[in-house]
Amino acid sequence: MMKKLLFLLWLITGLTVCGQAQQQSGEIKGRVVTGAEPVAFATIGLVGTTQGANSDENGYFHLRNIMPGSYRLQISAVGYVKVLKSVTVGEQPVLLNINLTKSDQQLQEVVVTGNMKETYAKLSPIHVEVYTPKLFQKNPTPSIFEALQMVNGVQPQLNCNVCNTGDIHINGMEGPYTMVTLDGMPIVSSLASVYGLSGIPNSMIQRIEVVKGPASTLYGSEAVGGLVNIITKNPAEAPRLAVDVMATSHQEYNADVALKANLKKASTLVGVNTFWFDNRRDVNGDNFTDITLQKRLSLFNKWSLNRPENKVANLAARYLYEDRWGGEMQWSPDFRGGDSIYGESIYTSRLELIGAYQLPTAENITWQFSYNSHDQNSAYGKTMFQARQNIAFSQFLWNKQMARHDVLVGVPFRFTFYDDNTPGTQTRTGSNQAQRIYLPGIFVQDEIKSSDKFTSLFGLRYDYNFTHGGIFSPRVSFKLAPDQQNIFRLNIGNGYRVVNLFTEDHAALTGSREVVIADNLKPERSWNASLNYQKFIDQNNGYLGLDGSLFYTYFTNRIIGDFLTNPNQIIYQNLQGYAISRGLTLNLDWAFTFPLKINAGATFMEVYSVQDKETGQTEKIPQLHAPKTSGTYAVSYTFRKAGVSVDYTGRLYGPMFLPVLANDFRPDKSPWFSQDNLQVTKKLPHGLELYAGLKNLYNFLPRDPLMRPFDPFDKTIHLNNPNGYSFDTSYNYAPMQGRRGFIGLRWTVK
Structure with a gap:
């Protein structure tokens, strides 16, 4: 089975390289700014392809060797709102002037766990930590239980060296003190332990919200040490x-x-x-x-x-x-x-x-x-x-x-x-x-x-x-x-x-x-x-x-x-x-x-x-x-x-x-x-x-x-x-x- 998977990956990579070797001729160039100021080192890429570039210290960028056709151009930079723009590439260069708007990254995160209603993380009086699948993809795991080891203060702890049963510790408190919910509902019961966290498909997860400290006022028993809410x-x-x-x-x-x-x-x-x-x-x-x-x-x-x-x-x-x-x-x-x-x-x-x-x-x-x-x-x-x-x-x-x-x-x-x-x-x-x-x-x-x-x-x-x-x-x-x-x-x-x-x-x-x-x-x-x-x-x-x-x-x-x-x-x-x-x-x-x-x-x-x-x-x-x-x-x-x-x-x-x-x-x-x-x-x-x-x-x-x-x-x-x-x-x-x-x-x- 391993050999078949390796062959499949090799075949996909080979077809990709062959496709890229075809003749390409179009180009996109321009400048990324915020108001009158240039945005240096912005990322400019064609969605669905590997083609992209970065703006220089004066905000200028240039994409070359693009096959003619219609594309979506994505422009992003740290601290700015991402921009998507439709472009059509032909024989003549496409000239663009992109204006980015500054954003407060924390303000953009929507949370519901702290007070059971949607609000921005920065506005919530309850401190809620938000983790997206992008973080967990940096160290892919087959279950949410293992993935949570990347969260500071949250410790997936194995309790048995034979059957590998485990639970989730928050700030040193044992697993029964951590409530785990799915879309805010108390799904992972005490009997479920690690079994309830196994098999939640990672592809279904929008984000994971963590509240450290008692949440019994809203969520009742079990939410003593903290709460992990899988959205x-x-x-x-x-x-x-x-x-x-x-x-x-x-x-x-x-x-x-x-x-x-x-x-x-x-x-x-x-x-x-x-x-x-x-x-x-x-x-x-x-x-x-x-x-x-x-x-x-x-x-x-x-x-x-x-x-x-x-x-x-x-x-x-x-x-x-x-x-x-x-x-x-x-x-x-x-x-x-x-x-x-x-x-x-x-x-x-x-x-x-x-x-x-x-x-x-x-x-x-x-x-x-x-x-x-x-x-x-x-x-x-x-x-x-x-x-x-x-x-x-x-x-x-x-x-x-x-x-x-x-x-x-x-x-x-x-x-x-x-x-x-x-x-x-x-x-x-x-x-x-x-x-x-x-x-x-x-x-x-x-x-x-x-x-x-x-x-x-x-x-x-x-x-x-x-x-x-x-x-x-x-x-x-x-x-x-x-x-x-x-x-x-x-x-x-x-x-x-x-x-x-x-x-x-x-x-x-x-x-x-x-x-x-x-x-x-x-x-x-x-x-x-x-x-x-x-x-x-x-x-x-x-x-x-x-x-x-x-x-x-x-x-x-x-x-x-x-x-x-x-x-x-x-x-x-x-x-x-x-x-x-x-x-x-x-x-x-x-x-x-x-x-x-x-x-x-x-x-x-x-x-x-x-x-x-x-x-x-x-x-x-x-x-x-x-x-x-x-x-x-x-x-x-x-x-x-x-x-x-x-x-x-x-x-x-x-x-x-x-x-x-x-x-x-x-x-x-x-x-x-x-x-x-x-x-x-x-x-x-x-x-x-x-x-x-x-x-x-x-x-x-x-x-x-x-x-x-x-x-x-x-x-x-x-x-x-x-x-x-x-x-x-x-x-x-x-x-x-x-x-x-x-x-x-x-x-x-x-």
Whole structure:
């Protein structure tokens, strides 16, 4: 299959070169200005071709050897609004004078996550970070879960070295504290974990919005540490066809296809994603697969109706099936659930439905709804875990502007059905009893624009949990913008979360540790404050954006798995004390008039809990898998005449505490390490892009990720084992996947 893909890419490239060799004769020349001033180093290109040029220091440009015909000329420069112009090339030169208008890049970004309604990012009192697929294409990945490693302060964390289950950490907070939504709807439930993020076709994604800090006032439980909102494309505006196929030297194959059709009264977008990895690898020789083997298929379809006055009417559905397993190299499905050959096998089936309908009334009222069904059949060694979760969500939003007030009122209702074969759904008599959780609520938000420089926001939410009673979640935000180049934001809010242990903590199911629930687990509660500062600097040679945030979160109750008190147990109980997450994040976005762009970020944080001991003293316990220092970076340079761009991306990890066993020979902290990637992309005619590169350039691999891999069922635990070690899969901090090459092809038809 790899040979066929390489032959196809070679054939496409060869045909392209032959086509370019034909005789060409036309030319376009002119000048790019803004008012009376020249615009130096602007990019001028013919859409759908590799032909282009740059304006010189006086704004002049010249394109030669163009075949006669009609074209669309695109003119762009850092800090200016892009211009598209139709031109017809003949035997005589085309003479143009292009006038560009300066733009505020941040002002052009539209966001919805911060306050549930569309606004410009720069105007929002809630700081929202926006990431487009262009960033993630600098390091292509087969899933959103892996792609998020490029976002500063957001850490995709693998929680098991055998089945590679993971979650998303924001500012050191574990995955259950991060809410992941699709078009604003709570689709990725706690049971879904990384599975809900797998198979969302990258070609369907318009942008990803990230809010750090509690968002419970608008989004309810789970949005304690932050929110990741995946915005899918509007079918009416999407390209007619988008294709992205990729293969790696480890024999991973990924295909992503999206097709759009415009009908008389509607537009539809169909997406298909498939991922295939069936190559057993054991680089470290522990007789366990380094990376889980996966077969995944995802189907996505979104409809958008054309309605009077552009009122919203969208409906989307997605189906995902995945078969993944990891374990001993000789494992096969015949050993599933047995105790002779160890394997962790997960069959996942998901169905998702999302919709929004704006009522045909004078008032701005929108009905939003979603439904997801997650069926999981898992075997962790001889431990079987079979679970089913259905979540139905409905919400009415009323938005009203009155003078300086922008009021938003929401009436949400969420129903969760959950059933599994663990003690989590058993009664005291031992019989099974599925959980049915009804969660009605109401929230009110008032955004007050006192002046062009000062905006305040006040919000309050009340949810009634039929098990835990009423829960209030207030929020207050202030934005001060003394001028166009400086913005200050202060946010203070409350977060809460209702814990469902077996759906959220993979460690409770895998390995050989006994699970001990020492308390009647109560909802987790926290208070958060963050101060954000943004600086925008227009430079003669480009544009510089700076972003910094101080954050502080105080938990009055938190459920933390205790791996250290007893090496053979995981103890869960209500926090007897308090927990804190605090730190600083810095981001830099630097674009030059010459074809260089730099994105860099760093996070410095401390996450820990303080437990009250029976002696009356307190004990400070650091958060596992939360490095005090981390950073992301992406450096891109384009050779415009050749149509070639080079991207160097990576993430730096500082030491993080790890779950060690008693007398563990392995260090309790990971080392400093980075995972770096290099990619070269060649633009071809007719919307084609060919890309290739290397991942994990320096071939970093963690050491000794598994304890006693030769005895995964602890059958010989009492033989030649003076330290009493037992099989354990939780000591992890990086994927067991070394350096690998990749090659791919993108094709976009607009």
